Structures are given as C-alpha cells and as structure tokens.
C-alpha cells in the first residue's frame with residue numbers, strides 16, 4: 001500500500017522559493033569581483049535567478065541535461081547561476097581555477113561543458129585555454145556592461161545584459177528529483193580527475209542534513225559565510241543549507257586573505273563560517289598581528305578539507321571564544337561525512353577527555369553510514385585504536401563516477417571506499433589517520449602521517465609540517481618530517497624531535513627532519529604528498545644505504 005502524501009519532488013529551486021517567500025528580505029552581502037561590497041536579499045536573488053533561467057533557455061539554448069561550467073568566486077551572481085541553471089534541469093559544473101590548465105582542459109571536455117560562466121578574474125586564463133575547448137559554444141562574463149573587458153574569447157556575453165533580457169516571472173519546470181544538477185571533479189592526485197554528479201534530491205537532502213542541530217546547526221538567526229569556494233566540493237552544502245534555514249549569507253568574493261576575511265566577518269556580523277585550515281591560519285595570523293581585533297559575533301567555525309591542527313582549534317576557542325567544528329568529507333559525499341559535535345553521551349566527559357574527541361573528525365550525521373574494514377573487507381571494531389579502510393553509504397554519496405570511471409571504489413553492497421584510513425572510537429568519533437596512499441609502512445605496521453604532523457605543528461616556530469614515507473633498506477619505509485618554519489623562527493631539527501619525543505610511539509619517530517621554505521599544495525589546499533615524495537626521491541636517511 002502506498003502512502004497518501006503529496007508528491008513533492010526535492011528540486012533545488014524549492015530551496016530558493018522557500019527562502020524568497022518566507023525570508024525574502026534576509027540579506028546577502030558579497031564582495032564583488034569589481035571591488036565594492038554588494039547587497040541583495042533572497043527575494044531579489046530569486047527573481048534574478050528566474051530571469052537568468054529564462055534568458056539561458058532563450059539565448060543560450062540550455063535545456064534539461066545541458067551542462068555549463070562556472071569559473072567563479074563565491075558571490076551573489078554565482079548563486080544566481082546555480083539556482084537559475086539547476087532550476088532548468090541543466091547541470092552546473094564548477095571549475096577549480098587552481099587546477100593546471102591541462103587538467104582544466106581535460107575536465108571541461110570530459111564533462112562536455114557547452115558554455116562557461118566566468119568571473120573577470122579568469123578571462124585571461126580562458127582566453128589561453130579556449131582553443132583546446134572545441135565543445136564550448138561561448139563564454140558568459142559575470143559583470144555589467146560598464147566592466148566588460150576587451151576579450152578574444154569567442155561569443156562573449158555580458159552577464160547583466162543576458163539577465164536583463166530574461167523574465168523574472170519565469171515558472172520553474174517540474175522534473176524528476178533524481179535529475180542531475182551539479183558536477184564537481186575530484187583533483188585526481190593519481191590518474192585523471194573523476195566527475196561526481198550530484199542530483200537535485202541528493203543536494204536537498206544533504207543541505208537538510210548539514211543544517212541539523214548535530215551538524216552545522218544553521219537557523220534563521222544565523223549569518224553564514226561559506227569561505228570554502230563553491231568550486232570546492234559543493235561549498236560544503238552552504239549554498240543550499242543556508243537558504244533552507246533562512247539564514248543570512250555573506251559571500252567573500254575573490255579575496256581570501258586574513259584582512260579581507262576579517263572585514264567580511266565584521267561587516268556581515270557573521271555567526272558561522274567554514275573553510276580549510278590554511279584560510280584560518282591566515283585569519284589567525286592577521287588577528288595576532290592586530291591584537292585589538294576580536295570576533296564578537298562569530299560563534300562557530302567549521303574546519304575541514306584536511307586535518308585541522310590542535311593549535312588552530314585551541315586559538316579560536318581559547319583566545320576568541322569561538323567554537324570549532326572539525327568536519328571531514330569529500331567531493332564524492334556532497335561532501336559532508338562527519339562533524340565533531342559533542343554528542344549527548346560525550347557531554348558527560350571531563351573537558352580534557354572531550355578535547356581528545358573534539359580533535360578527531362567527528363561522528364556521522366543521519367544519512368551517512370560508515371564502517372572501517374581490513375583489506376579483505378572484514379568490519380573492524382570501534383575501539384579507537386584499530387585502523388582500517390573507511391567506507392561510507394548514504395543518499396548524498398556517489399554510486400558511480402561520471403561516465404562509469406573508477407569502478408573499483410564501489411562495492412556490490414553499495415559501500416564507497418573513501419581511500420582514507422581511519423579509526424572509530426567507542427563514542428562513535430572517527431579519526432582519519434591517513435589517506436591510504438600516504439600511510440607510512442614501516443616494518444609491516446602503519447604509521448599515521450597526520451598524527452605526526454599534528455603534533456609537530458604544536459612545536460613553537462613550526463608553520464607547516466608534512467610527514468612522508470621514504471624507502472628504507474631495513475624497514476621498507478621510514479618517516480621523513482618536512483617543516484616550514486614560521487617567519488623569523490630558527491627552530492632546529494633537535495627541537496622538533498624533542499617536541500615529538502614522548503608524544504608519539506618511539507618507532508613512529510621520524511628518521512630525519514628536513515626544512516623547506518614552502519611545501520607544495522594541491523588545487524584544494526591540501527599538502528601535495530605526491531610532489532613532496534618526488535622532491536625527496538633521491539634523499540637518503542642519514543647512515544642508510546639503499547641497494548641500487
């Protein structure tokens with residue numbers, strides 16, 4: 001027997017319809033690419049998204065299933081494109097401008113993008129790339145007529161002119177909630193990048209999940225600022241979870257340095273924000289250099305994308321009274337997989353014990369299930385010690401990559417192998433110990449590079465730390481710790497090692513410490529272990545002679 005409830009497909013335009021109708025005057029503040037701050041609200045955003053949708057249909061020929069790309073910062077215009085294009089049943093493919101040009105060319109062609117919406121910032125980059133993009137019909141430049149550049153891009157369209165030709169009373173079409181609406185490629189540290197294809201249903205469910213009390217707890221009393229770019233794993237749901245909640249939005253635009261972020265936090269009176277650790281490091285440095293500055297409105301900072309060092313979490317909590325939520329996820333999970341929220345059971349713990357849990361990557365919210373297994377697929381215990389391959393399931397988790405690639409990550413029972421290695425403790429808190437390809441295998445046992453790095457970051461004078469496994473004649477691999485010193489610091493090898501001593505098992509102690517002026521990063525801000533290992537390919541540990 002079927003239930004007798006209404007058929008209400010979970011289409012993303014309903015999120016904006018709700019925000020416009022019931023939170024219409026709630027503000028959206030952005031830093032524009034042209035420079036000045038820009039103010040709008042949900043009611044105007046909705047009208048303009050509809051006008052854009054109708055113009056895209058009429059003038060660009062977009063329809064159900066068309067794919068367009070955006071190369072853009074977080075601004076109100078980028079939101080209009082998401083809602084306008086997705087509302088048509090077309091697909092928005094977000095491009096990460098930090099990728100190499102060759103990778104960008106590959107993914108634009110692979111995704112079969114028909115049009116590219118670009119911020120002014122990226123016009124020169126796309127001018128160079130366009131000859132290798134035969135399928136792209138033209139480029140919509142996200143600015144007004146006054147700021148249109150002289151460009152060699154083919155079929156350049158001015159965004160504001162396009163939008164002005166549309167109809168604000170456009171009626172969204174209805175279609176199946178499983179229709180694709182967003183696409184994002186993983187950086188593909190090994191092999192080519194792979195496409196993840198979100199559906200309307202998965203985005204709406206994931207947005208609801210992220211707004212939950214034991215997730216980011218977003219309400220209409222909040223002002224939310226996604227610093228995490230919309231091109232990085234779906235902006236961690238915030239383009240959906242924030243309007244779902246009716247919270248105000250602050251969009252930081254092209255400037256992500258400490259001073260710029262501080263300005264947006266204070267100008268918008270932001271209560272919740274989210275980004276990768278490096279962004280918060282820049283903000284904390286700015287605050288340290290300007291001791292009079294405070295964060296009176298900011299209640300919660302969501303930090304993820306790579307392991308958040310204790311020093312960053314403690315600085316927010318202890319120096320600024322701002323809570324930190326350590327989150328883990330990945331593009332394939334829309335992307336949120338777990339959050340370090342205090343569960344009812346963990347609330348009874350003494351503060352020091354709670355901190356041990358808080359530093360981990362957290363617990364899965366409803367709609368994410370997870371387990372750890374050994375290589376043979378046997379489920380491992382939740383004892384906080386045993387580590388294994390982390391596998392996940394849920395309605396906002398990919399069941400396949402675009403065009404059927406990367407099949408090995410999906411098993412017959414529907415579990416997706418994240419490629420991460422983790423422990424889960426008796427309170428249900430998961431801790432990432434490594435990416436499977438980055439664990440250091442010493443004498444048949446695994447050493448967690450992330451744990452060594454986190455502890456090294458607590459050593460005064462250390463700005464950044466990366467542990468990599470390098471070949472060793474006896475132990476197979478041993479850890480080399482690579483350090484970037486803080487400006488003005490002369491922290492030495494002996495001091496770093498003395499700091500680690502007693503904080504990690506003896507056999508985890510790095511065999512050597514190397515100092516670099518900077519460490520290479522990937523396009524999503526993670527330490528590029530691949531490049532680091534290449535950099536140290538010819539390195540030999542002191543006293544070790546490797547057979548040729």
Ligand code: ADP
Pocket residue numbers: 185186187188233303304305306307308326327328329330331332335361418419420432434435522524526
């Ligand atoms: P990409 O793989 O393209 O860099 P993702 O953002 O999808 O982009 O990367 C997901 C990976 O980032 C995870 O599989 C995990 O290895 C790492 N990661 C994300 N959040 C955390 C975290 N809080 N702690 C440790 N690692 C993290």
